[in-house]
């Protein structure tokens with residue numbers, strides 16, 4: 003099948019095939035779902051998983067070309083996909099984005115604040131710029147997306163659901179990802195606070211906490227190239243192993259769809275992540 007941006011690559015056809023085998027075929031009929039960081043990895047898989055279940059998808063990414071591609075693919079399995087370019091760390095740009103979505107398509111039923119970047123290095127290696135970059139995208143991006151779209155949902159008064167992408171790194175102290183882990187721990191708490199506040203208004207909030215997933219973040223960026231070769235190799239190995247157990251990008255997307263359907267608060271994606279989450283809640287880390 004040819005789509006606007008050129009013929010499907012093998013990886014794209016596989017992703018579409020996987021999206022098509024999901025259950026709950028019409029579970030999100032008539033819904034509008036916004037996904038940030040939708041041009042790649044977990045974001046693209048999530049956009050396709052919702053599209054396949056009947057949702058119209060707003061695919062937003064810093065990289066417009068990849069968002070366009072996701073929107074085209076979503077249109078192949080679902081009613082329609084709409085691409086947007088936005089930098090989630092930019093408050094003014096996010097405000098314009100939220101206004102455009104409202105104007106063009108209405109209030110979203112589901113928002114997945116998924117855009118994120120990695121950052122390897124020890125605490126002593128991290129510069130102020132590193133902290134700004136990671137917190138800018140991973141924390142502020144989620145704050146902007148949550149507050150702007152939650153306000154629209156509250157105003158409409160018909161409920162909704164916000165999913166924020168945290169990570170298993172949120173409850174695993176790290177010597178190699180201090181800024182990243184801190185940003186993800188903040189997203190976890192932010193999501194729990196927001197959930198407590200919005201519960202009475204019929205709006206659910208979920209923090210999704212994947213383990214190591216086989217995507218660009220782990221594959222190519224190697225947490226922005228600072229990690230050692232050995233770390234990069236062991237990450238790739240773990241990501242491949244998780245993918246084989248069903249915790250690749252499509253597996254995470256499935257968990258996101260289920261978390262919205264079942265209104266789950268915190269979803270550690272792998273059994274290992276679940277164990278470290280429960281342990282972190284039960285015992286002080288000392």
Ligand code: NAD
Pocket residue numbers: 038039040041042043044045062063064065068088089090091116117118119120139167168169170211212213214215216217218219220
């Ligand atoms: P990815 O690199 O494949 O996708 C991230 C997407 O976010 C890219 O399309 C990128 O262009 C976009 N993005 C980056 N900065 C942006 C910005 N400022 N504004 C808008 N879009 C931006 O990686 P992924 O693994 O799919 O990551 C998705 C989310 O999952 C991230 O929040 C990541 O931290 C989280 N996560 C990933 C893993 C993993 O192992 N891959 C594990 C746990 C959590």
